[in-house]
Amino acid sequence: MRRVTKEITLGNLKIGGKNPITVQSMTNTDTRDVESTLAQIKRLEEVGCEIIRVAVVDEEAARCIKRIKDAIKIPLIADIHFDYRLAILSMENGADGIRINPGNIGSEDKVRKVIDAAKIHSVAIRIGVNSGSLEKGFREKYGVCAKAMVESALKYMRFFEKERFYNMKFSLKGSDVVTTIEAYREFSTISDYPLHLGVTEAGTLFSGTVKSAVGIGALLAEGIGDTIRVSLTADPVEEVKVGFEILKALGLRDRGAEIISCPTCGRCEIDLMDLVSKVENELAKLDKKVTVAVMGCVVNGPGEAREADYGIAGGRGVGIIFKKGRVLKKVKEEELLEEFLKIIKEEIN
Ligand code: SF4
Secondary structure (H helix, E strand, O other): OOOOOOOEEEOOEEEOOOOOOEEEEEOOOOOOOHHHHHHHHHHHHHOOOOEEEEEOOOHHHHHHHHHHHHHOOOOEEEEOOOOHHHHHHHHHOOOOEEEEOHHHOOOHHHHHHHHHHHHHOOOEEEEEEEHHHOOHHHHHHHOOOHHHHHHHHHHHHHHHHHOOOOOEEEEEEOOOHHHHHHHHHHHHHHOOOOEEEOOOOOOOHHHHHHHHHHHHHHHHHOOOOOEEEOOOOOOHHHHHHHHHHHHHHOOOOOOOOEEEEOOOOOOOOOOHHHHHHHHHHHOOOOOOOOEEEEEOOOOOHHHHOOOOOEEEEOOOOEEEEEEOOEEEEEEEHHHHHHHHHHHHHHHHO
16 A cells, blocks of 8 residues: 655656655756756656756856756756755755755754745755764764664754745655665654656666666655655666566556566577567557566467567477467567567557
């Protein structure tokens, strides 16, 4: 059961409540280079990215938000560190949301100015607590641990509520997966604000995908989480793809075909790795729920993939295309992929 959270508004998107769990990414271009940033956001939109965050390093970057916002469809979040004036300038230039760690913004007065601007511009605020940048008081009292992160987030929550600001969500990212899970779990028993899930500095495409799938996946499986970001040292397009795979694996979102493929064995008669990745890429943008099996041999493939809506099995020179385990067609190996994609696209459109 998904935990019920408050519904908040981020641009044209509703977050929390019964709204779908959304996939977010962050550009790794220089925000001041508007052309490159826009080109990256366009690629991210194409693979389904639903919220984009950009780093705001100075006033020029904050002013560039206006031109970026005018050219994109998805809500934009300005990522702010230390300087409250950049938060305000980003909002004045059209940011739909800002992400801050109030602990590094400075005095309560500065945070209050950010809150006032957010009210004026109807902007959502993500309060991001990171184990690496905990306020000194919490660090000294509890050490760097989940408890310290939760107490820190609660302190900000109470302060924002005292200022009558409620359009906010929280993230509590620890330095490792276990601490992160503990922190979110604990916080979600006390607060019903939406939660943004992520494992900070997760790593490369390979290790980061595993860590994020474990951390984000464990929380989602418990019903915790309203938006997610998979942090990877890779093309952000990969972050979005992995994000959707995690949600698809838990039956929380549908996007692109659900691909199943056999692990291959001595009976495999084709280059299955190449075939699977081509099928996956071609069907990544399908918005219908469809399961597609890509199997290594005609002997066991159709039987093992009986539950799939469509399937393909390689053979020596000749492959077969099947639907719900029933053979539709035998096709020459070199024409197999093209014919298979044609059939799927014709049938589901
Ligand atoms: Fe082996 Fe064929 Fe099963 Fe793939 S489908 S694992 S190749 S028996």
